[in-house]
Structures are given as C-alpha cells and as structure tokens.
Amino acid sequence: MTLEMLVIKIPETEDGSRIDRCVRRILGNINQAMLEKYLRSGLILLDNKKIKSSVKVNTGQLVKYSSHIKFENGKIKQFNQADINNYYKNLYKRIFIKETKDFIAINKPCGLAVQGGSSQKYHVDDMLKCIFYDETAPKLVHRIDKDTSGLLLIAKNQKSAKKISNFFKEHKIIKTYLAIVSPCPKTNSGVIDAPILKKGVDGKQKMKVDYSKGKQSITHYKVLDKIGSRVAVIALYPKTGRTHQLRVHLEHINAPIVGDRKYTGLPGIYNLSEKLNDHDSITQIKWNSEDINNLQLHAYSIHMPDKETIEAELNEDFKNNLKFLGLSLPNNINNIFT
Known part of the structure; x- marks a missing residue:
C-alpha cells in the first residue's frame, strides 16, 4: 500500500x-x-x-x-490544505529555470513571498519543504521582495550555501534588475550612494534614506530606453543588499518604480494622454500609478564568478507594459554592469 x-x-x-x-x-x-x-x-x-x-x-x-x-x-x-503539495509541485515546475551541483535557480512570480509570515499563505521556503523531504533540502541564500518578480538562487546544501553567501558578501555576484520608472532619472546613468535606515512604528515602518544613522547602500543604474522625461525602463545593480534598497533609492532620486504603493515619490508624477513620438503608435494613453497592480521590478539576471550568467524571463505583465509604452530593451543587458 x-x-x-x-x-x-x-x-x-x-x-x-x-x-x-x-x-x-x-x-x-x-x-x-x-x-x-x-x-x-x-x-x-x-x-x-x-x-x-x-x-x-x-x-x-x-x-x-x-x-x-x-x-x-x-x-x-x-x-487542511490538502492540495498544497500539488500546488507547490505545479508551481515549482512552472518557475524552475536550471539546476547545477551547487544551486537551483527559479523565476519567482510577483506576489509570492520568499519566506513566511502570519499573512503569507504560500511562500518559497514552504515550497522547498514540501518538495524536498530531508535535511539536504535546498537553502535560501538571498531574498527578493514579495512584490518583486524574477531570479532567485537556492543553494542545494550547506556547503554550497556558505560558498554562494560569501560570493554575495564579497560582491562577486552581480545582480541585474529591470524596472519601469516614472519620471525618468535626471541622468542616463549614475550611482546612488544613500544610506538607508528603517523608521516608523510597528505596522507602519518604512526604509528611508538617513545620512547620519543609515547603513551604507549603493545602487548603480542605467537608462535603457525612455519617453522624454516621463517614463523609462532602467537596469539596476544593487552593490549592497539592504531591505527595499532599489525602491527607496529610486524614490530618493524622484524616479519611483511604477506600481510601487509604498515608495511612491512625489504626487502627480505622470499622466499621458497623447501619442508618444518616436515610439510605437499608441494613442489615448492614460498612464497612472493607480492603473498598475504589480510592482514593475524584475530580478533579471545573475552573473556568477565563473562568468556563467543565469536569466529569468520577464513576466507577461512587465512585457505588456513595455509594449504598451513603446519601450524596448537592448541585447546586451547582462554586460552593462560587468
């Protein structure tokens, strides 16, 4: 039986x-x-x-x-969540990218937490416990926000976990993110060096730039395509890994990520209702932050110390927004920060 x-x-x-x-x-x-x-x-x-x-x-x-x-x-x-095993098995098949002797790479969807909490029904850590049944189950070595989609590396054992964690600490792994922002950054490329600190009371805490008490936080960025000064798709490399770093830094330079409900920047940032010159023929656009349900931030690729690059395909929502706005991506994204 x-x-x-x-x-x-x-x-x-x-x-x-x-x-x-x-x-x-x-x-x-x-x-x-x-x-x-x-x-x-x-x-x-x-x-x-x-x-x-x-x-x-x-x-x-x-x-x-x-x-x-x-x-x-x-x-x-x-x-009882009797279907939890089937749910996680199907999810794992759908988001699996590749497996090596050291790690498994997955393409985490927007809305799926990496670790659990009292309000999280499903999360990646839970999925690993369901699929792998012994103490050699893969181990999380880094995090991305619940609302951020994209590439997540999971170490296959404790030895690999230590090795990959050290790669991250020593900045030997280069992570490239893509984001749709509005308005555009004032310069087409740059480095945001702004220390970050958690502020506020429980339940209403936010990460904020604080030059006196914050922890060092550094983000490199490059504009890949833009529509005037109003909206752009940019590449990002967080040299440090603070909580909500990319979101806080982009708000700090007044180029918040589209769909971000927490780090929104200045009010009334964008409102397009005209044909966009030099892009696809799009008419009657009404582009407003309230129209976007998902954070337009995607962990696109990781460049490993051995020169291997792993990519996570953009989700359909991100692709559709690029197409809708007439924004395009270059072919050399993975070489921008390497």
Missing part, C-alpha cells in the same frame, strides 16, 4: 501550542499513546522531522501525516 503524506500548515491560532494538542484541535481526536507512536515512527512529522509530543509549534510550520491515520470527529476540512 502506498504511503501518502498529507500536509497542513500550522494556523496563527495554534502558535506556541504543543504538537499533540495542536494535532487534536486541527485534525481530530486521537489516542495519546497512538499519537506518540505515530510521532516516533515518522507517520506524523513537523517540518519533515520526527519530534516528541511536547514540542511546541509555530505559525506557518508544516505538519505531514499519513493518510491512513484515523482521527475521530475529523476536523480536517477546517484547516
């Missing part, structure tokens, strides 16, 4: 609970002795590991259990 493992995610209401009590509340009643037997034998796992019944759980952790376990007064319909 094939052993099928079902999966549920620990809800916020069970944060800090003992695993035995949590299982009863979520899945249904079960004899304590049998429950402990299932835990010892690996028929009930927490994040793919055997645990004791007294272990406390955290929001977002995954409980895997055999489909053959019988729970009394089953409550599984209340919290």
Whole structure:
C-alpha cells in the first residue's frame, strides 16, 4: 500500500501550542499513546522531522501525516490544505529555470513571498519543504521582495550555501534588475550612494534614506530606453543588499518604480494622454500609478564568478507594459554592469 503524506500548515491560532494538542484541535481526536507512536515512527512529522509530543509549534510550520491515520470527529476540512503539495509541485515546475551541483535557480512570480509570515499563505521556503523531504533540502541564500518578480538562487546544501553567501558578501555576484520608472532619472546613468535606515512604528515602518544613522547602500543604474522625461525602463545593480534598497533609492532620486504603493515619490508624477513620438503608435494613453497592480521590478539576471550568467524571463505583465509604452530593451543587458 502506498504511503501518502498529507500536509497542513500550522494556523496563527495554534502558535506556541504543543504538537499533540495542536494535532487534536486541527485534525481530530486521537489516542495519546497512538499519537506518540505515530510521532516516533515518522507517520506524523513537523517540518519533515520526527519530534516528541511536547514540542511546541509555530505559525506557518508544516505538519505531514499519513493518510491512513484515523482521527475521530475529523476536523480536517477546517484547516487542511490538502492540495498544497500539488500546488507547490505545479508551481515549482512552472518557475524552475536550471539546476547545477551547487544551486537551483527559479523565476519567482510577483506576489509570492520568499519566506513566511502570519499573512503569507504560500511562500518559497514552504515550497522547498514540501518538495524536498530531508535535511539536504535546498537553502535560501538571498531574498527578493514579495512584490518583486524574477531570479532567485537556492543553494542545494550547506556547503554550497556558505560558498554562494560569501560570493554575495564579497560582491562577486552581480545582480541585474529591470524596472519601469516614472519620471525618468535626471541622468542616463549614475550611482546612488544613500544610506538607508528603517523608521516608523510597528505596522507602519518604512526604509528611508538617513545620512547620519543609515547603513551604507549603493545602487548603480542605467537608462535603457525612455519617453522624454516621463517614463523609462532602467537596469539596476544593487552593490549592497539592504531591505527595499532599489525602491527607496529610486524614490530618493524622484524616479519611483511604477506600481510601487509604498515608495511612491512625489504626487502627480505622470499622466499621458497623447501619442508618444518616436515610439510605437499608441494613442489615448492614460498612464497612472493607480492603473498598475504589480510592482514593475524584475530580478533579471545573475552573473556568477565563473562568468556563467543565469536569466529569468520577464513576466507577461512587465512585457505588456513595455509594449504598451513603446519601450524596448537592448541585447546586451547582462554586460552593462560587468
């Protein structure tokens, strides 16, 4: 008989609970002795590991259990995400780019968080736990924002994770991002050297430029194509890796990313309702930040120390906006910062 493992995610209401009590509340009643037997034998796992019944759980952790376990007064319909495995398997197939002996590269879609939180239903870390079942599961070595799409490297083991992390720290990996911004930067290329600090109260915190207390943050940029001074597609290389760095830096030079609801720059930035000269024949354009649901920022490529370059194809939304605006990309994007 094939052993099928079902999966549920620990809800916020069970944060800090003992695993035995949590299982009863979520899945249904079960004899304590049998429950402990299932835990010892690996028929009930927490994040793919055997645990004791007294272990406390955290929001977002995954409980895997055999489909053959019988729970009394089953409550599984209340919290069960029985299709989570299929969802993640299909997602992984769709976003997979390549695999080497050291890493896996994926093309993360906009809206998918890299790591979980109380409000995240799905995230990359969760996906890895679902697909890889042992301690050699791939490990995250860098992050991109939930609303940013594009390339993410995942180390295949601890040794590779340490090596790739060091590459990032020593600036031996060059990451190139693409963004649609409005208005255009005042110069066609440049370096934004502006220290960043988190400010505000819990729940309303933002990263802001602070020259007295902020951490050093450096971003290189180059305009690839533009429409006058109103809208442009640009390439970006963050030499440092601060939270929301690209978004904060572009707002700082008053060239915020289209679709950014948090770092919006000055109000009334753009409003086009005319034919755009020297571009595709587009008429009656009404281009406004409120028309864009997704942040127009894409992690396009990574240039490795061994000269290998990995690319993540632009998503359809980004492509359609480029076409709509009549903006085009050059062929040598990956050579701009190398």
